[in-house]
Amino acid sequence: MRVLIVSDAWHPQVNGVVTCLQALVDELGALGHEIRVLSPLDFRCMPCPSYPEIPLAWNLWKVGQLIERFAPDCVHLATEGPLGWAARRWLKRRGLRFSSAIHTRFPEYVHTRWPWVPLSWGYAYLRRFHRLSQAVLVSTARMRDEFAAARIERLRIWCKGVDTQVFQPRGERGVRAVFLYVGRLAAEKNIEAFLALDLPGEKRVVGDGPLRAQLQANYPEAKFLGYQHGEALARSYAAANVLVFPSKTDTYGLVMVEALACGTPVAAFPVAGPLDVLEPGVTGVMHEDLRQACLDALLLDRARCAERAALQSWRVCAQEFLGMQVCLQGRPLRLDKPATVTG
Template structure:
């Protein structure tokens, strides 16, 4: 099939959405499908205010012709940003179906940064964007239940995976405890809940983001290692005693799976994301006292953590994605001379 994925999140951004889409595209291509990602890199864009690493496309009139020229068999809208809205509008005007996905807790993220905006507004935004979608993909059963309670429909499960070739187990824990955080350095990640803890050993932080400068200033005792990928990231996971996941708003938390694949247990709050990824007392410890969770996770069996992660592959994830895709009913996306302007 010719599969088009429209996403406001793509290279050179570094986050769980981009990682998931990269893995999906790789697996789909290995299965013989022709895949195109329509991203800000294909258009003119400006940096998002307060999030300059996130590009916002502005020449959105070019989105429709780009979809038409690719002539896809199915279209997936991965994000609810400017590109997603432009593609949605173009497809709906032509009566063409599509799937979509909810990768982040958008209402909670917005509320964290701008507390005067009520959560209800964020969920109204999600409902409006996803209402015409034939399949709204979410990563866990818990999220499907939560979003259904918020009035979203046609929710389908699309579980995430882990790259077992890259993230390999190291079963010998460091002699001195190493507590690791991996992810964006942003307010919604609740990183201070980790950095404020009194813990034995060393705290390491891998990642970048708008809060990095202030966090480095406020927590000089922690080691800020910056952005990592590939083998360097795998070594950071493997060289840690515990991955600390302080977020209360993530929909999944792909880094937890990557840490487990390296044999590293996880400490987290008992919230959606960790509750869906971790097995309490086996692959992680979840507690409202995050410090207690960190100390208890030191006792977990690294071999068992790696065994659990090995059961979740990106190939299985890609097949689940494919099963949810609605075809464009065999109809072409239109002829260049027959389309009204967008």
């Protein structure tokens, strides 16, 4: 099959969406399919206000030309940004089917950055974007139920995986306890809930984002290591005693699965994401008192963490995605016969 993925999140961005899509592209390619990612790299872009690391494409009139040139068998809209909307509009005008995904809690993220924006506006935005999608892919049953309560329809569960060839246990820990955070340094990640804790040992932060300078100034005792990838990231996970996941707005949290694959247990709040990924008392500790969760997680068996994570694979994830695309299309895309769709 010729699979087109449209995403406003792509390299050189570093986040869970990009990690997931790159793994999907790699696995589908290995299975013999032809993949094209339509991303900001194909367009002229401007930086996102308040988050310049995120590029926003603006010469969107190219979208239709690029879709026609690739002539896909199926189209998946991975994000609800400018590219996602432009592709949706072009597909709608021609009566062509597509799937979409909710990778992030968009309403909560917007509300965190701009508290005067009501959550109801964010969910109205999501409903409108995904209204014509043949299937809206979400990571967990909990997310399916929550988004269904927000009146988003045709939700389907699409599980995520981990690269166990890269992320695996290593004996690299020192004498001092190491508490690690991995992710964007942005307001919605609630990272200060971790950095402000009184914990024994050392705090390390892997990642970057708009809050880095402020956080480094406010918490000089923590080590800020910037972005890491592949083997370097795997070594950071393995060198930590606990991964601390302070976010309360994630839909999943791939970094938790990567840490577990390296044998590192997780401390988190008992919210969606951790509740779906962690097995309490086995792979992580969830508690409203994050400090207590961190201390209790030090006692967990690292071997059992790695065993649980090893059961998840990106190949299975890719095969599930492909199976859904085959079922959803029902007929091949016909780019030569425009049609009109209302709604």
